[in-house]
Amino acid sequence: MNKTLLLILCDFLLLTLLALTDWTHIDAARPEPAAATTTQTAPSAGAATPDDDLVAVMQLALTDEQARREQLAQELDHTAQTLAEREKNLTQLDAQLNQTTQQAAQLRRQLDTTAADATRTKEQAEALARQLVEREAEAKRQAAELEKLEKAQAEARQKIEDLNVTVRVAEQEKTLLRETTVALKEQVEAERQERLQVQATNVQLAQGVGQLADQSATLTREFRESQPINANTLFNTYLANRLTARFQARRDSFFGPIVRDRAATTVLVTDGQATYALLHVEDTPFSLGEPGADWASFSITLGKDNRAVAIPRLEFLRADPRAVGLPVPAALADQFGVKVYQTALDPYRFPDALLIARDGRAYGEVPFKLDPANPGYVKMDTRLVRKLFADYNPGRGDLVLSKTGELLGIMVNSDYCVVVGAFAANAAFPVGDDLKATPTGPLLDAQVARRAALPTPLRMP
Secondary structure: OOHHHHHHHHHHHHHHHHHHOOHHHHHHHOOOOOHHHHOOOOOOOOOOOHHHHHHHHHHHHHHHHHHHHHHHHHHHHHHHHHHHHHHHHHHHHHHHHHHHHHHHHHHHHHHHHHHHHHHHHHHHHHHHHHHHHHHHHHHHHHHHHHHHHHHHHHHHHHHHHHHHHHHHHHHHHHHHHHHHHHHHHHHHHHHHHHHHHHHHHHHHHHHHHHHHHHHHHHHHHHHHHHOOOOHHHHHHHHHHHOEEEEEEEEEEEOOEEEEEEEEEEEOEEEOOOOEEEEEEHHHOOOOOOOOOOOOOEEEEEEEEOOEEEEOOEEEEEOOOOOEEEEEEOOHHHHHHOOOEEEEOOOOOOOOEEEEEOOOOOOEEEEEEEEOOOOOOEEEEOHHHOEEOOOOOOOOOOOEEEEOOOOEEEEEOOOOEEEEOOOOOEEEEEEOEOOOOOOOOHHHHHHHHHHHHOOOHHHHOO
């Protein structure tokens, strides 16, 4: 508390006590002086008494007190004014504080909004950064593609320029040829007129010469057919025209998948209508010495060097179940540049035939004879084979050519050759990656049964 205010309050309380005190009672209660004192003489008239002094003191105190009260009142007024101003200031401060609080709340909301906006802006910035990286990568990729396109365009322009030069040269050659053609036409027309004059004279001579030429061609063909071809020549022709057949078959078993790959050499043969590649069944993934099975997939290719074509199916020939053929279009021979062998029209003209090993590595001349008990087959006398290779022993799958260069047939075992005159299929084995819809087991079992029904000499291995 303020010291001045405390002093004022103490003086005020003192004055209040003095004003409220009953001094008359105090005087009446005061004890009378002793008798000795009563004998004192009365004060002289006009002398100051203690009461007067007290009154004077009180008056002086009252004056001082009044002055103090006035000063106090002034100070109170000033304090009240100060307090009022302070109250006013406090009110203003409260208002300002409320306003500041509202502003702070508003600022906090704005700050939250700004923070949210900043977060969104950051996310957008990150997304934009990712887009920028992607666009830069895309720009690099497009730049690389553009460079490739420009390079290709430059090459194309160079090719166009080369073609333009070629076209101009061709146009010049065309013009020259046109001029030459006109000259030749004139020359031809002149020669035609001369030929017309000569033609009338030569008609009769031509008719006679034509008849003579027909007779000569017939005699020449008969002479050539009656002359055997050297074995070395036949084998050399075979080597130049052989093709490679490749097989792949797959099926599932209890122990896992079974895959068989086979490859064999062969030639193209025609009977005048159809063209086939002739093989023994043992050259394929299948065998007639085991029960038939359902194969899951089967593929065939036929080719020469680094070229190959897919074959649509494998056919078991009616002549013998072990003789199989791969049907091919006649144009395939031109595609591979190979000769198509003819089936022998007169297979028994010569008593000997040429056997070529199934792998194409050996050959030999073997005499053969007809077997009345087994028509459609000839028995090869392998004991009298004239070996041109020391380690060659004829066996199944060997091709048999007549001495005139025609195909006689194929060895079904080590002794017998089935004569192939015309291609007729008994059954066809399909080709594909999924053969579940066409079970192959019954088809193979049927061929096994056909082999088992053959006479004993023929079904021997």
